[in-house]
Each structure stands twice: as C-alpha cells, then as structure tokens.
Amino acid sequence: MYQVIARKYRPQNFSELIGQEHVQKTLTNAIESNRLAHGYIFSGQRGTGKTTVARILARCINCFSGPTASPCGKCSSCIEISAGNSVDVIEIDAASNRGINEMREIRENVRYRPARDRYKVFIIDEAHQITKEAFNALLKTLEEPPEWVVFILCTTEAYEIPNTIASRCQHFSFRSVDFAELMTRIKSIAQQEGIEASEDVLSVIAQAGEGSVRDSLSALDQAIACCGKTLGVEDIRALLGMFGTESLRAVAEAVHTQDTSRMLDIVQELEHKGQSLQHFSRELSRYWRNLLVAKITGKPSGLIQVSEQEQQDLLKTANLFSEEDLTRYLNLTLELYKALQTSLQPRLHLELGLIKLVQAGRIQAIEQALAELETTESGPSPSPVASGSMLTASTRTAAPRPPPFHAPQKPAAPVNQVENGDLRQVLYGALRHAGMNTTADALHSSEVQLQGNELVIKAPKVMTLALREGAVQRIASEAFGKPVRVRVEGCENAPSVESLPPENAKTEDEVRERALSHPGVKRFQELFPGAQVRTVRNLNE
Ligand SMILES: Nc1ncnc2c1ncn2[C@@H]1O[C@H](COP(=O)(O)OP(=O)(O)OP(=O)(O)O)[C@@H](O)[C@H]1O
Numbered sequence: 001m002y003q004v005i006a007r008k009y010r011p012q013n014f015s016e017l018i019g020q021e022h023v024q025k026t027l028t029n030a031i032e033s034n035r036l037a038h039g040y041i042f043s044g045q046r047g048t049g050k051t052t053v054a055r056i057l058a059r060c061i062n063c064f065s066g067p068t069a070s071p072c073g074k075c076s077s078c079i080e081i082s083a084g085n086s087v088d089v090i091e092i093d094a095a096s097n098r099g100i101n102e103m104r105e106i107r108e109n110v111r112y113r114p115a116r117d118r119y120k121v122f123i124i125d126e127a128h129q130i131t132k133e134a135f136n137a138l139l140k141t142l143e144e145p146p147e148w149v150v151f152i153l154c155t156t157e158a159y160e161i162p163n164t165i166a167s168r169c170q171h172f173s174f175r176s177v178d179f180a181e182l183m184t185r186i187k188s189i190a191q192q193e194g195i196e197a198s199e200d201v202l203s204v205i206a207q208a209g210e211g212s213v214r215d216s217l218s219a220l221d222q223a224i225a226c227c228g229k230t231l232g233v234e235d236i237r238a239l240l241g242m243f244g245t246e247s248l249r250a251v252a253e254a255v256h257t258q259d260t261s262r263m264l265d266i267v268q269e270l271e272h273k274g275q276s277l278q279h280f281s282r283e284l285s286r287y288w289r290n291l292l293v294a295k296i297t298g299k300p301s302g303l304i305q306v307s308e309q310e311q312q313d314l315l316k317t318a319n320l321f322s323e324e325d326l327t328r329y330l331n332l333t334l335e336l337y338k339a340l341q342t343s344l345q346p347r348l349h350l351e352l353g354l355i356k357l358v359q360a361g362r363i364q365a366i367e368q369a370l371a372e373l374e375t376t377e378s379g380p381s382p383s384p385v386a387s388g389s390m391l392t393a394s395t396r397t398a399a400p401r402p403p404p405f406h407a408p409q410k411p412a413a414p415v416n417q418v419e420n421g422d423l424r425q426v427l428y429g430a431l432r433h434a435g436m437n438t439t440a441d442a443l444h445s446s447e448v449q450l451q452g453n454e455l456v457i458k459a460p461k462v463m464t465l466a467l468r469e470g471a472v473q474r475i476a477s478e479a480f481g482k483p484v485r486v487r488v489e490g491c492e493n494a495p496s497v498e499s500l501p502p503e504n505a506k507t508e509d510e511v512r513e514r515a516l517s518h519p520g521v522k523r524f525q526e527l528f529p530g531a532q533v534r535t536v537r538n539l540n541e
C-alpha cells in the first residue's frame, strides 16, 4: 500500500528534524542532564513537528540504550514507538476522546508502572479539544505525577489550554519552517523518490505549505500523483492553485505604467483560466508585501520565502516604486482581499481594486510635483542682499522661503505714465508680488518720490532696515519698466503719508490671475488635465 510521503519521511530522531532548533536543543539538554519534566505542551502551526517530536522524545527516554538524545532505532522500544504500538507510549487523540471519562481512565492508568519501559508517555494530540471538566481531572494527575509519567500535550491552540494546566508544564512553541530549509528537505525527498523537479517546481511546492512541512509534503504527494516522475512547473501551479509570479508581476507593471486597460485584461485572463479571484487577491497581497520587504532590505532576505531567482526579480520590481507606494498598494490590496471574501461580484471588485491601484499610483505624481515645487521655491534667492548681514538675518526670519520673482503679468507701466501718487502703490504691489512682504509693508509709512532716475524712499529710521536698496531697485526697475536707482532716507519721524490700501483690495481677478501663472500651479495643471483652481487664498494674510 502506498504510504504518504509525510508519514514515510517522519523524522525518527532530532537530527532529521528541520527547524525547531530551540526545541531540539532544550530537550537534548534536559535528557542529557536527566532533568525531564512531567508535563510538556507542544504548540504551534499544524504540520511543524509537534507529534513527531513527542514520539522522538518518547524514544529518547525509553530506548533500551537510553535515556539518550539519539535513540538507537533498533531496540523493540524504538521500533514499537515508531510503529505506534508500544504499550507504554499511549497516543490519545483528544479530538475524539475529550471527555471526563477518558481523563479518568488516564488517571487510573497513570497509577501503574510502565509495563516494560522506563516511562509511561501520554501523547495527547489536539489537546485544546479537551473539555473543562476533563482538564480538571487531568490537573490532579499533573499536580502529583508518579515519577514514571510524562505527559505531552500537542495543540495548535495553546491559549485554549487552561492556565492551571499550562503552569505545570514546560511549554515549547513550534515555528513555521523556513523556506530554505523546506526547499532542502523537499529536494532531498524528491531525489530519494526518483522524482525530477526543477528549482521552480520545488519552490512552488515549498510555498504551497506556507511553513507547514506536512502541507508541503502533501503538495509533493499530490504533484507526483498527478504528474508522475517529472514535474512541470505550470502543471504543478495549476494543480495547487498557485499563481505564476508572471500575473502578479503583470499587475505591478501595469501599476507602474499606469495602464488601467491592462488591469482589465489581467482579470479577464484569470477568469478565462478559471482561477479563484479571491485567491489571486491574497497572492497579490503577499506579492506586495514581498516587494515592500525587498525594498526595505535592499537585498535577498530570509524574510521573503521564495527562491533566489525570485528574490532577484522582486528586488528589480521593487525598485520601480517607493516604499510609500508599496505600502499603499499593500494596504489597498488587503482591503480588496477583504472585500472579495464576501463579494457576490468578485470580478467587479477585483477590476475596481486593480484600477484603484493605478489611480493610487498617480498620487506619486502629486508627491513628485510637490517635491519639484519645493526645489523651485527654495531655488535661487530672489535678490542679492545689498547690505549688512543683520539685514539678511532679519528678512530671512520674516519670510523664510521667499517665492521667486515673477515679472508681473500686466505689462509694466512706463514710469512717465505712473503718477507720482501711484508710485508707492505700484512699488508696493510689485514687492508683495515678489513675496517681499516685510519690505512692502515698510512702504505704509514711507514717502516715495521719483527724482530723475532716482527713486527716493523716505522712511522712518526703524524701517530702513527692511528696505533693502538692491532688492527694491531690481523690483522697482521691473515695475516701472526702466532702470531706477533706489535711495533710502531715514527720517526721525514718520513722513505724513496716507496709509496704503491693503493688498487684498486688488480685484480678485488679478490675484487669481497671478496664482494661475505660478509655475507650481501650472505644473499641477499639466499633470492633472482638467483640474480646476477653485479658490485662491493668500497665505500671508
Ligand atoms: N520539523 C519537521 N522536520 C521534518 N519533518 C517534519 C517537521 N514537521 C513536520 N514534518 C513532517 O510532517 C509530518 C507531520 O508532522 P507532525 O505530525 O509532527 O505535525 P504536527 O505539528 O503534529 O501537526 P498537527 O498540528 O497537524 O498535529 C511528519 O510526518 C513529517 O514528515
């Protein structure tokens, strides 16, 4: 009769076990130093070696040449334990024997010495299934165990073991097994079975188990049953309902190239091949997760459970995106996966979800545009500072990031057309336009006169600092359409001038026009055709 691979290759001693090094080490020490506990809890993911280790431990302590961490495997005790028919090693499946009567029976049984071996070992599988009353009956035994008794409770749900029991046992958590170790194990078993399988095939089989050795070995069984001695990667994928990384990578590429119609094609292909869309969304989440990890670590990593070649591919693809992007895509895909769990229209949901990914990619463009904006804004300083360094400091604090100077939209008024009274107003407007608000505000209490080519600004002494001649000169020249020289005169008392009308007295149209001509705004309109500017607000007010 055919024996399934998982059972045929059940490790018979610690050296054959993969993963679970912490369990091996601690138990080996305990055996060698003769410090065995009477109760053990083995918990952890299914198919990771709990029952296997329980049996190995039983052999270790009952082997004729023991107690030893490496049982002989030849004595009748070793042989019987492997075959599961040793009288002193009792395996109980709590899934079907969970009641108080069974536990009372155990309690009775415990009182008698082992028939032949050193210890009576009770291996209770699925221990979380034991009822509360039954646990209580068991507790009595664990409180005062006879010297010859060892209990091993195996469970996938450690938290369902009552504290009263757990506190009397040594607890080991079994971890899901690393991809690399699984690969090695599967490869060696395939060789022993005379099966031909490429790395890709082995990788698919190892992944199918999601860290459970038994599940991976079952997948191998299935593969052999279906394909015989030569396993082809596509067949195995189809058999195990796994997705080629191609379709996952296709999604990433479509996100990268912003190709929504490609997304629709991908869904179409999946449907065509009759693949589960839910499953696809789960695989896609895992794919984004792997890309994110690849992006963060920047090199092949044990955190990603795929083959070396796939690691390289992941790294390449990850470089198309930023960490933030990948996080966003992962999030969206997880949401999509959740939605698909209950969806009556999975196809619709998947299409929508994938299109959303592309749209989310456009946010990247916003980020980029903002970053570009930042660089233009902090770019060339609007004006060389004419005088002392104190001045520089004070104006910098007042306006930390002066926007660049842009020529006013309206053609500059030739100076002879500017009436003297308007000079101040025009200059004021131009200065504000250039973002030099402190300078502009100084004009509120200043007198401005044009004498030939010289623009004389009479300002209260305290204000003169703000009126940087060089900068004002440049802006005044542009505003008046001809080169002027600026001279600032400090007076003791403020010249009696009318207060300037506030800047916002300008018509809204003008402000709007100015905002729309800003290169940052223009860039956004390029990036998002059809985008509308709805309100314009002056942040300086
Ligand atoms: N750590 C491991 N090293 C090598 N093989 C393992 C390991 N864990 C599991 N296996 C393989 O998987 C099979 C099942 O393992 P085992 O019965 O010990 O799992 P388990 O943890 O008790 O699972 P469950 O929670 O489903 O009872 C074994 O026969 C063996 O072939």
Ligand SMILES: [Mg+2]
Binding pocket: 050, 051, 052, 125, 154
């Ligand atoms: Mg088990």
Ligand SMILES: [Zn+2]
Binding pocket: 062, 063, 064, 065, 071, 072, 073, 074, 075, 076, 077, 078, 079
């Ligand atoms: Zn032996």
